[in-house]
Amino acid sequence: MAAKPTPATVPEYSENSIRVLKGLEPVKQRPGMYTRTDNPLHILQEVLDNAADEALAGHGKKIKVTLHADGSVSIDDDGRGIPFGLHPEENAPVIELVFTRLHAGGKFDKGKGGAYSFSGGLHGVGVSVTNALSQRMEVTSHREGQVARLVFAGGDVVEPLSLRPQAEGDRRQGTSVRAWPDASYFESSALPMGELTHLLRSKAVLMPGVSVTLINEKTRDTQTWQYKGGLRDYLMQTLVTDPVIPLFEGEGFADSQNDSFAEGEGAAWCVAFTEEGAPVRESYVNLIPTSAGGTHESGLRDGLFQAVKSFIELHSLLPKGVKLMPEDVFARASYVLSAKVLDPQFQGQIKERLNSRDAVRLVSGFVRPALELWLNQHVEYGKKLAELAIKAAQTRQKAGQKVEKRKGSGVAVLPGKLTDCESRDTAYNEVFLVEGDSAGGSAKMGRDKENQAVLPLRGKVLNTWEVERDRLFANNEIHDISVAIGVDPHGPHDAPDLSGLRYGKVCILSDADVDGSHIQVLLLTLFFRHFPKLIEAGHVYVARPPLFRVDVPARGKKPASKLYALDEGELAAILDKCAKEGVARDKCQISRFKGLGEMNAEQLWETTLNPDTRRLMPVQLGDLDFAATEGLITQLMGKGEAAARRALMELHGDSVELDI
The missing domain is CATH 3.30.230.10 (Ribosomal Protein S5; domain 2)
Structure with missing residues (x-):
């Protein structure tokens, strides 16, 4: 019998194990969360976007990008210059906060006191990421007759803010940022010149009248783009x-x-x-x-x-x-x-x-x-x-x-409750397996009848984990599902004929509550056990309807709107965002959908059926292979597995939220 591991070999997990990353540490630890790490172009684009936002707001006409011989890059604009006074709450110069704090910026409060109505910057994360991933960064701001300068290394201030008056006759306004990207964070330190010139050219296109210049010190080339048309x-x-x-x-x-x-x-x-x-x-x-x-x-x-x-x-x-x-x-x-x-x-x-x-x-x-x-x-x-x-x-x-002709003449009669779509283009067609007749009614009215079919299912589907394949069709619901999608049940090692498949996407659509989750699990069990090649070929999806609707009153420039949340987490995020925009929590009207049948056809289309706005999750094998997944589902769905299920519940029971 193997000896038990001594406590020394087991990693300790205590209060000391938890680390809180401060300042720009999260960016240095996980740069891929914040930027593209194949090359430094994206971190420089963050600086360029800020210059473009100034021009977009009508405060600049020129943007200049210089590739220096030492590998650094400068970006200069003639905008308003970054403010360098002390921040009223943080007691630090604003220019320093912009480059050293995540989520600090002038683009949060749209339409009420913020510096920009429209901007590409959203999260207040951009240039602080550039700073964190640069060996050195020099920032100069010309504003209100003064010149402010700051120097950073690896995201930290190495030369604090210094101010001097502008030279006589120097009327310049704007910001100049010079960065030396740290090659250790990127797969390649070389900038892709094709992508860079395309990016600069597109900025000029989108802002007619603004000139964008690229200077390359090594090759002594200069290019300027300005599009009047x-x-x-x-x-x-x-x-x-x-x-x-x-x-x-x-x-x-x-x-x-x-x-x-x-x-x-x-x-x-x-x-x-x-x-x-x-x-x-x-x-x-x-x-x-x-x-x-x-x-x-x-x-x-x-x-x-x-x-x-x-x-x-x-x-x-x-x-x-x-x-x-x-x-x-x-x-x-x-x-x-x-x-x-x-x-x-x-x-x-x-x-x-x-x-x-x-x-x-x-x-x-x-x-x-x-x-x-x-x-x-x-x-x-x-x-x-x-x-x-x-x-x-x-x-x-x-x-x-x-494809139609290959199916032959022995086509089974389609189930009567299937509301089929008009198109015969398999790749484009979708069928929704919908829980209950009332939800089926909303889905039939709200769908795009061109390519979306609806098959309502009555009650809970049979647990098919231990049902023999030749006994499956004794169950009407499963018979109807198989005939509707045009594929016969099969095993993992069979080579089924998928040429009869009538829909490119088979979507499970159930309520967002516990019963809905149970129906979803029963249908996923059916597909994994008896139609595994459909999952393998990427034809099975789960549609995610929202659980909450939030009616938000008009605020500032933004008119009243209806927002939908999939779960409690998204609901909290919506309410936090509204609070930032000055809408009190009690002014937002929250309604919870008890089920799909409560949604009218228009709401169901907008949130769950419309390809442009829905959340549709492809069903794939996760980290486990087929055999391991099979073992886990046996524990969950097998008849003689009550003890294994109980052990699983004891292990994971505290991580499950009860929804009564």
Whole structure:
């Protein structure tokens, strides 16, 4: 028998084991949480974004980036200069706080006392990360006739703030930051020049009239970008092939009378439609490049699609049997999109994707009427564009029909309670397995009938962990699920025929409460045990409906809004954010959904079914392999496993919150 480990070999876990990281320590310990660590470009972009925010606010016309021979980089602007007086609460110079404290900045209070209405900076984390990951950093601020200078090393102040009056005749205003990135934090210390020039050029595009200059001391090259024609000039220079019709450009911003959006929110865009070649697609939010897209791009797609669809319907151009999808219009679109959002929500600190739900309506609401008007003023161009979209739809439908023929004639009769979708494009189609008939009713009314099907399930599904495969179909619910998705039950080592699969996404949709979780577990058990290849191929998803709705009254420039939270944690975050914006907790009306059946069709669409705003989680094997996962589920779902379940409960019982 193996000897028990002596206490000396077991790591001690006590009060002394807990470390609280202070100041900029968290950034140095885990730089990947705050920035991209493949090269230092992103930490320099943080400084550049601050200079761009000054220009965006109308306080600067020039930005200069210098690559010095010693590997350092300087960024100079002619904005207002960072304030260097003492902070009223922190008793330290403001300029020092900006570079040494996480979550200190001038971009939190939008529309009431903050320094910026629109900005790319959100978290007050940016330049403090640049400072933490630089060996040395020199900051100079020219403001109100004085010059302030500060020097940091590894995030710490090494030369405290010094002030001197500006030289006579020197009327300069603005900020100059010179940083020496610390190579030990990055995979490569070399800056990707292609990415850097693209970034600088795009800043110039998005701010017509502002000049952006890059000086390279090693090669003695100087480049300056200034675009008087903005997005149109830029897109025409970037396109590889000629567009089929002239460029469609426009902009729309909310005014003070707008009920839904704050004054100044909106977008500018330029779109080109080409027949071949890879499309050029660039989007920005408050001048921040969103390389992974997001909800503003979804809004552009929706606006273009709705406008083209209504033009086609108005002129009766759609051939019989052809169904138009958003992708048919969007696939051949190249565009530059620049959105202005008052308080944008990004995915992660490096802001590559916009998550703000309202941005879909914001952008679509301006793009759709503008394109409808333009197409009806230029009917010939409209017909050319319609032809391009219809051709794409026909090609897509033909590809879908090829799969249809392979299914043979012995197709099982689809279950009567399945409300099917119209499209036959498997990759695009989704089926929602919905708990209960009342929720099924809301889902049927709220879904997009083009590609979303609904199969309501009555009551709890059978626990199928120990059911023999050939006895499965004795249960009506499971029979209906199998026939609806078009795949027969199979084992982990079988090679099932997936060509009959009728939906690319099989989504489990149950209430956000304990019963809903139980139904979710029973369905996941069914798929893992009897349809494992569907999980392996990435076809199974869990839809996450919200548990709470928060009605927030109007505040400052922001109109009244409805926000949704998945759980208590998100609810707390929403209420904290409202408190920061000056809305008291008791002014926010919180309602809890008892179940999906309580939501009306519009709410269910907006929160759970709409691809642009929903949370849909793919089901995958986690850290454990198939066999280990199988062992764990046996403990949870097996009939003779009560003792193992009890042991699990004793082990993890205190980490479970009871929801009564």
